[in-house]
Amino acid sequence: MSETVSSLTKEATGYEKEFSSKSSRVLLKQLMKRFPSHEGGDPVVAVNNIDLEIKTGELTTLLGPSGCGKTTTLRMVAGFEIPTSGEIYLGDENVVTKAPNKRDIAMVFQSYALFPHLSVYENILYGLKLKRMTKEQMHDKASKVVELMQLEPMKNRFPNQISGGQQQRVALARAIVIEPRVLLFDEPLSNLDAKLREYMRDELRKLQRRLGITSLYVTHDQGEAMAISDKVVIMNSGYIEQMGTPQEIYEYPASRFVANFIGKSNFMTGNIAAREEEAYVVNVKNESMKIPNPGKQRFQVGDQVYLAVRPESIHLTSCDGQMAGEVTKAVYFGARMEYEVLVNSETLFVEDYNPQKNGMFHEGDRVNVQFDLPSVRLLQD
Numbered sequence: 001m002s003e004t005v006s007s008l009t010k011e012a013t014g015y016e017k018e019f020s021s022k023s024s025r026v027l028l029k030q031l032m033k034r035f036p037s038h039e040g041g042d043p044v045v046a047v048n049n050i051d052l053e054i055k056t057g058e059l060t061t062l063l064g065p066s067g068c069g070k071t072t073t074l075r076m077v078a079g080f081e082i083p084t085s086g087e088i089y090l091g092d093e094n095v096v097t098k099a100p101n102k103r104d105i106a107m108v109f110q111s112y113a114l115f116p117h118l119s120v121y122e123n124i125l126y127g128l129k130l131k132r133m134t135k136e137q138m139h140d141k142a143s144k145v146v147e148l149m150q151l152e153p154m155k156n157r158f159p160n161q162i163s164g165g166q167q168q169r170v171a172l173a174r175a176i177v178i179e180p181r182v183l184l185f186d187e188p189l190s191n192l193d194a195k196l197r198e199y200m201r202d203e204l205r206k207l208q209r210r211l212g213i214t215s216l217y218v219t220h221d222q223g224e225a226m227a228i229s230d231k232v233v234i235m236n237s238g239y240i241e242q243m244g245t246p247q248e249i250y251e252y253p254a255s256r257f258v259a260n261f262i263g264k265s266n267f268m269t270g271n272i273a274a275r276e277e278e279a280y281v282v283n284v285k286n287e288s289m290k291i292p293n294p295g296k297q298r299f300q301v302g303d304q305v306y307l308a309v310r311p312e313s314i315h316l317t318s319c320d321g322q323m324a325g326e327v328t329k330a331v332y333f334g335a336r337m338e339y340e341v342l343v344n345s346e347t348l349f350v351e352d353y354n355p356q357k358n359g360m361f362h363e364g365d366r367v368n369v370q371f372d373l374p375s376v377r378l379l380q381d
């Protein structure tokens with residue numbers, strides 16, 4: 001493992017200067033993919049008229065449950081799948097009709113897809129053979145990437161003689177050596193164990209930032225998406241549910257689907273009782289709560305809404321609170337406590353990240369529940 005954990009991104013090698021001028025934005029316009037049904041039923045709409053822009057140098061992640069259309073979108077950008085309709089721009093050029101190898105894109109796969117009969121160095125050199133270059137230029141570029149990715153000690157080994165993490169670094173080196181305009185990642189870390197995965201995730205992000213490569217990344221792992229992305233795109237049944245920075249998506253989810261997909265959330269139903277300049281008054285069961293309005297929502301009096309409350313935005317106290325409840329479950333995790341609390345016949349999930357200071361409660365305890373009102377979100381669906 002020592003070779004694997006040596007940093008991918010040591011001091012600048014000068015390579016990044018050559019690279020950065022090649023980056024460019026990706027624009028998807030009304031992109032759609034419909035697959036014919038295999039069993040004579042309705043066709044499958046895998047991607048449903050999506051619009052998406054990935055700015056130059058940004059890393060955007062497609063995140064969503066299995067079957068939501070992430071991989072199909074990525075494959076259309078790569079040119080492996082032909083869209084039913086819509087446009088794909090790389091820079092200012094619509095590349096929809098271009099073959100994959102003419103798009104100036106490189107892809108990193110979950111399976112690494114290295115050539116087993118070629119050494120690490122030959123694998124990296126391989127992509128350059130398709131370019132019009134002298135041997136000297138090819139070796140110059142390959143050597144720079146070997147240095148950048150710290151693959152020198154293993155450059156003469158074959159893929160089966162290095163670890164999974166090292167193989168993925170070679171796959172990444174092979175992708176960046178051709179200096180593509182755009183880098184595509186299809187669940188690149190899924191085959192690695194949890195610790196290495198986290199390490200590689202951070203290294204990959206550092207490298208991507210340093211080289212400024214416009215990147216589109218597919219994962220179903222929300223932690224990975226939050227950690228590496230400039231923007232996260234949440235997909236659901238072929239649609240884009242929401243896109244934004246990780247913080248926007250977490251703090252301002254646009255729907256219950258997003259609030260539940262990124263992190264956990266409690267949902268309580270309520271009715272808008274009054275609208276004030278800076279807040280909504282919402283009736284929840286027999287209580288009334290004043291929720292500060294962050295300015296993005298427009299509800300009318302009488303509207304039914306869902307109050308989305310993150311588990312860490314609910315505090316338990318033995319003193320004053322907004323509602324009374326009973327602890328039905330209490331689990332100690334050291335750095336945090338997790339509780340289930342029965343309030344007005346609904347169970348709320350609560351996390352306390354400072355239990356030593358805030359005090360611990362036990363199953364059966366009567367508690368008062370305090371909501372951190374500025375972080376409560378009102379959602380319509």
Ligand SMILES: Nc1ncnc2c1ncn2[C@@H]1O[C@H](COP(=O)(O)OP(=O)(O)OP(=O)(O)O)[C@@H](O)[C@H]1O
Binds near residue numbers: 069070
């Ligand atoms: N070649 C195909 N023929 C028919 N249907 C397909 C084909 N490829 C994908 N689909 C369907 O299109 C939908 C989207 O699939 P896609 O692989 O893009 O989802 P995904 O979000 O990447 O899922 P996962 O996380 O499981 O890889 C699914 O319903 C899938 O069954």
